Amino acid sequence: MTRCRLKTGALFEAAARLGALVAADPPEAFAGFASAIGVAFQLFDDVLDVVGPPEVTGKPRGTDLLDGTATLPLLLARERDPGLRALDVRSVTTPELAADVCDRIVATGATTETEDRARTLVEQALAALPDGLDGGRSGALRLIARGVVDRRL
DSSP states (O other), rough: HHHIIIIIIHHHHHHHHHHHHHHTTTTTHHHHHHHHHHHHHHHHHHHHHHHHHHHSSSSSHHHHHHHHHOOOOHHHHHHOOOOHHHHGHHHHHHHHHHHHHHHHHTTTHHHHHHHHHHHHHHHHHHHHOOOOOOOOHHHHHHHHHHHHHHHOO
């Protein structure tokens, strides 16, 4: 979660702060919202890396595994599957092996739990939106937040 906050959460927060400055709004009013949807976006992206078909995502399943990146779905799956716990991620060196590990991750329910966490973050982000936004801005921000976890393959 820390990696997600420092990577994508911080990026989304910086963009929101800049947008707020341009709109003459207090930047901190949108910081919590943007950080939360950034983390939710990253979590959902990590799920797509495990379950997304290559012909849709444009990359092989398990690209994060092949890069040696520990994601929440992998970490949760390792808690549930002793075989994954013993797996040295550096040994995942082919797309075929990565796809096999992805299947095992899915079988543990880790991708579903990660999606649930992402959806909870979106709800927290929506609750963090400042009061008094005009309908157009509020609607646009709500649409963006929901779009983070409503991406379909």
